[in-house]
Amino acid sequence: MKNGNLPKVAYFCMEFGLNENFNIYSGGLGILAGDILKAAKDEGYPIVGVGILWRQGYTKQVIDENGRPCDCYPEYVYDFLKDTNVTVKVKIRGRDVAAKVWLCDCFENNPLYLLDTNIPGNPDRLITGQLYGWFDEERVAQEMILGIGGVRALKKLGIDVDIYHFNDSHPILAGIELIRERMEQGMPFEKAWEETRKQIVFTTHTPVEAGNEVHSFELLEYMGAFNGLTGEQMARIGGKPFSMTVAGLRLSKKANAVSQLHGQTAKRMWKGVDNSSEIIAITNGVHNGTWQDRRIADGYNGSNLWELHMQAKREMIEEIYKRNGIRLKEDVLTIGFARRFAPYKRSNLIFTDRKMIEPVLKEGKLQLIFSGKAHPNDLTGKKIVEELYKMTKLYPESVVFLQNYDMKIGKMLTRGCDVWLNNPIRPMEASGTSGMKAAMNGVLNLSILDGWWPEFCIHGVNGWQIGDGYEGEDCDINDAKSLYKVLFEEVMPTYYENRKKWLEMMRESIRMSTENFSARRMLRDYYSLMYEPEVSDLAAAAKE
Structure with a gap:
């Protein structure tokens, strides 16, 4: 156009x-x-x-030997930005603060103009230091x-x-x-x-x-x-x-x-x-070009869709081995969960009843991959990260946590997993775009009816729903029960016993999402x- x-x-x-x-x-x-x-x-x-232009980014969040998230803020240098030779001033706390303007147009994107206060001699030059860092005064600045x-x-x-x-x-x-x-x-x-x-x-x-x-x-x-x-x-x-x-x-x-x-x-x-x-x-x-695997986009209607998916899955398994030293199995149902670790997203819901989930993990019937960052000031979110890290020690061959979540991990998981898990407290997930990325790669959504998913979810056809849209105070218990029921009675039997139906669902997921949920x-x-x-x-x- x-x-x-x-x-x-x-x-x-x-x-x-x-x-x-x-x-x-x-x-x-x-x-x-x-x-x-x-x-x-x-x-x-x-x-x-x-x-x-955030010179220290959001946070580089790594896990220490005790499983606790630690935040650090490297000073990044971006040589690929173009100098516009434009500077503007904003009066903050009674002082003129200068902001230099940089241009970024090098990622197949329309022009992006970025303001930067990290100028020698500038008062408050670290205003543009940390994204969402510090407290109210800095946020307003x-x-x-x-x-x-x-x-x-x-x-x-x-x-x-x-x-x-x-x-x-x-x-x-x-x-x-x-x-x-x-x-x-x-x-x-x-x-x-x-x-x-x-x-x-x-x-x-x-x-x-x-x-x-x-x-x-x-x-x-x-x-x-x-x-x-x-x-x-x-x-x-x-x-x-x-x-x-x-x-x-x-x-x-x-x-x-x-x-x-x-x-x-x-x-x-x-x-x-x-x-x-x-x-x-x-x-x-x-954006399809960023998030949809080109092999899947070009070949999902052909006879080799499973092999195309397995190529992406093997690549993911290899990358996880390089990062974590754990080699997952390619023939085991693999569920991914990667997003911000805000408490309402309930990253640990699948572990609500350990007696229910533990047998399939120990028997090697299910693999879980988690990744995400908690906000540096969100102590509850960090506690959830710590709890999930403990699960990787209890089930070292079946549960993986990839630290310092970024776009690269997001691409890898939304292409290489078999199922994408999404279980926020309804209606607190405004949209949830990670599930769209998974869907257009044939990674089947297993999701609460929240955000975008109610718009095109056909249970058992292009993915599965968890629960019935219930929004009561006891939704954690209700949704966990539904998650286990759908996982054990529908998802796992289909994956292990009905490859034909699984492939049909993958194709329907890709058809449903590729245009409807495109940028x-x-x-x-x-x-x-x-x-x-x-x-x-x-x-x-x-x-x-």
């Missing part, structure tokens, strides 16, 4: 996952942003990314660099923007900057806000109210985040205390949730927000449902 008449979009995000060797991402939010820039490059969409600095960078680069897309709430101070600009030109606040909304769309991700970012007014004022607006004006936008998500809803003309189920959840969560934008549902997608489909939806209507409104307003 090559269309010069499409609206120009600036896609703001705190993180971008483009390559495992470019450590400016933490998890699904960043991978989504990176996939969007890659799909935009493939399809010719006029989208540019705006983010931060980072969001000021991204939002306020990002808008100023686009202006200095001479990039005209039709639509500003805020991926999650971190960039919303860009909206405050756009209002300030209009007010500086003589426009009253109400009119400036109204005109700014016509240019902004907003993606909300977190389906738990407590997980949405809130800042105190005192902190925002001290940091300089009011950026020329009054406290009363800021309160009208984000409330008091200041909710970043509420601000996103009130600064945008349209907002989207990231799956159909999440759309229902988000509308319930934010129905009390007056002057909110409409929330629609656009289900996430992933190119998602971008088509963004343009038709979010971007182009906004530009039509702008054009109509200009004629009035």
